Structure formats: structure tokens, C-alpha cells
Amino acid sequence: MQWCARKEERDVLIVLLAQGNGVGVTFDVTRISDGNGMAIAITGMVIVFVALTLIASFIGSLPHVLRFIDPYLPAVHDHAGSPPPDEQLPSDELPIVAAIGYVLQQEVLRTASQPSSPKVPNAT
């Protein structure tokens, strides 16, 4: 088996797990240096940090960049998209508006059904 084929008796040798078939798992730190493990790990970690740090820096500077280019390239709202949040009707007001409309309509209908009442304009 490839994963336990090497038997150098150097440095730390710890039996971590003994399987039923008698194969022991050996912990040998020289395998890390032989396989260039430290270099791979450090390179990988540094690149991940650099990439995400650059993204963070870009995001941090983006509002300032946009403020700078605003006079030349103002934000436009196309008709395909929904309006920005400050132009939208808050969703919790919709039931209130509907209730007011319903009450108004009922009031108009009730008034119109009374023969003695003066004629009211069409609700619509």
C-alpha cells in the first residue's frame, strides 16, 4: 500500500491506529520535507490570504471609487430592474393601503345604496 509503504525509522514514529489486518499507521515528519509539504502549505496559505486581502481592499475602496466617478458615470435605474429600495413601497404598508381602500369602497357603496342620500361620484 502506497500510503504506508515507507518504513524509515527516523524522527517521530508514532503508532496512531492499528487496523485489523495488522497494518500500523506511522507518523513520520520527514515525509513532509521529502514531499515539499511545508513549502506547499505556506505558499497555499499566503496565496489565499493575498487573494482575499486584495478582494477586501477592493471592496473597501469601491464606495470611494464610485463616489469619484459619480459625476462622470452616474447610477441609472433601467426599467427592467426593480426600483431602488428608497423608491419602493415598504411591503408592510400594502395591507394597510388595501384595508383603507376596502373601507372607502364599502363606505361609498353603503352611501350609494341609501335612496335619500345625495348622488356620489363613482369610486373609480
Add this chain to the structure above:
Amino acid sequence: MQMFVEFLKTTGFAQMELGNVVMIIIGVAFIALAIVKHYEPLLLLPIGFGVIIGNIPTIASMALSVYDQGGLTVNGDGTVTYQSGSVLSYIYFGVSQGIFPPLIFLGIGAMTDFSTMLSNPKLILLGAAAQIGIFLTLLGAMAIGFTPEQAAAIGIIGGADGPTAIFLASRLAPDLLGAIAIAAYSYMALVPVIQPPIMRLLTTRDERLIRMKAPRTVPKRERIIFPVAAFLICTLIAPGSLVLIGMLFFGNLLKESMVTERLAVTARTAMIDIVTVLLGVSVGASTQAQTFLRPQSLMIFGLGALSFAIATAGGVLFAKFMNLFLTDKINPLIGAAGVSAVPDSARVAQMIGQAEDPHNYLLMHAMAPNVAGVIGSAVAAGVLWSVLL
């Protein structure tokens, strides 16, 4: 009568080995966990059923398993015959060739809201810190005898990102793909079990009580520019992450542009569901006892747990380290969300935080390192692929 006896020899009962029985029990356990405990049911249920499918003994002459691939064979008389592969092998092609993971990333991108990350960019560093689990586990796996390629594929389990783990394993260690995929998805499902003890151990009560400022509203323009810019940054630094990062940010651009709503909806609903089903079943079916029940698999599971624990600790400790320099303190619990596993690890941060202060809402803050972790693990996979290929 003889035909009947011959038929009996071909049944699953006659060919069943102890290993197959063990794997079928594991498959049933996965299904039970998904249904009873609700542990990642969208993943564990297809994988669990796939495990059962893959461990039904088949007739050697019939192409039924995921490993029965078709191909041309040259006969003794010089003629060439073509034998078609099994249906499962064609589905598994998407896993073995790394096709499914980028498609899942497309769907993830189309459903991910990067707003919280954009509103507080310093939290991105927590997503980077949590990737330390990948690289320390790589060293541990190498020390116990795995090759650097296998060790990298095992280490990526700590990224807590199933598609990334499958993608890298299919590139660097195809022989370990089944075990790595099962380990990655199992630990993702066990996020609520693995992370809390580590988070409590590494934080004080006062730290868990830290309240963070509400994130600012992110304008549409920033949300549209971000996927394009972040894609350029990541792939110019680590071209190996091109496929995963490209699909992730392409999906996000579909969502944020608001002019391709149909495509974004398809990517985050029907498409990702179809791919998840195919991936789950075929990965599960690849865990045949004869290839899966080996000491290697046990070690992969052990190293995967280690990787996950280190990643969680790395995120929490780095948040504490950042607090040494920040005036607006970060609640270190959200550092644990840097391991990806979107959105479960963010939910765990919220849960642990609310256990101390029911009015402390950490979820939106935890989503920032959570999605940064997805980017971080994809970049890490790209780096490892580039370095070890």
C-alpha cells in the same frame, strides 16, 4: 432445475459480502440522519441511497456499477468490439471529470447574497484564516504516508465545501474520490455537532456577548461590480481556481445584474437540484465495499474531522487576533463560519451567540466570513491543483 440453481448464484444474496452489508447499513444510517435529524437532507439522502445502490452485488458480466465504463477492446482475432458502460458510470462521469462541482458553484453563486461581506470587508479575512485547516491537514496526511496529491485532496475537506472537495479529489486523487466526498458531505452535515464545543472552548462568555454594528446598505452598483472584480483578482492570482470561482461569480452576476432573472432562477433552483441529485447518488454508488472499506478511508475520515476542527479553531482565533487591533470588536463566534458550509456554520454562530444573549443577531455578520470561506476554499483548491499537477 440447473438453470434455477445458476440463477440463484447470481442473486445479490448469494454474492453479498460482509462489507456490502456494512455499507448498506451506513447508507440506511445516512437516510435516517437525513429524515429524522434533518442533517443536510438534500445531500445525505441521495448519498445514502446511492451507497445502498452501489453495494448491491452485481453479475460480473453485466455493466451495472459506476466503475463499469464502456470502451473499445481488441479481440484475439484482431477485431475491435465496443462495450457500452453502465448507466451509473455515465452519471458518475460528471463527478470523475469534475463537471458537476462547477455547475453546483453556478447555482451557489446565483443564490448567494454577498451584501454582508461587501458592507464589512474586513470579515473576509476570517474566511481566509479558516483555510488553515486545509494546509495543516495536508501536512498531517503527508506525515502518515499519503502522497502530496492525496494529502491535498484530503486536506480540502477542511474547506467544508463538498463540490470543491470533489473537484480537487477528481483532479489529484481519483482513487480516493468516494471516501473524500463522503467525508466532506458528512462533516458538512455534522457542522452543528462538531463546531459548538470548539467555539465554546476558544471563547469567553464576554466575547460571545459582543454585539456588532448593523451592516450598511450596499448599493446595486457595488453588488454588480463585485463578482467581476473578485473573479479577476482570484483567477489572476490563482488560475487553478478559474473553473470554480468563474462559475461562482458568473452565477452571482446573473443574480445581481437583475436583467437575467430567468437564468439566475434556473441556476439556483432546477439546475442545482438536478446536479445535486445526480452527484449525490453517483458519489454514494461509488462507495462499493470492495474499494471503500479500507484503512485509508478510516484515516481520511479521521483527517477530515481534524481538518474541520482546525479550520473552525483557525477562524475563531483569528477573529480574536483581529480584535486586538479593532475598535469595533468582532464577535469571535463568527470566525467559525469561515469554514464555508453555507449557511450552516453561520447558523451555528447565531445559535451559540443567542444561547448567551437571545437578542444578539449574529447571522447576517456570520454570512460574511461564510461566503468568504467559499471563495477561500476554491482559491486554496486552485492553488493546490496548480502546485501539485
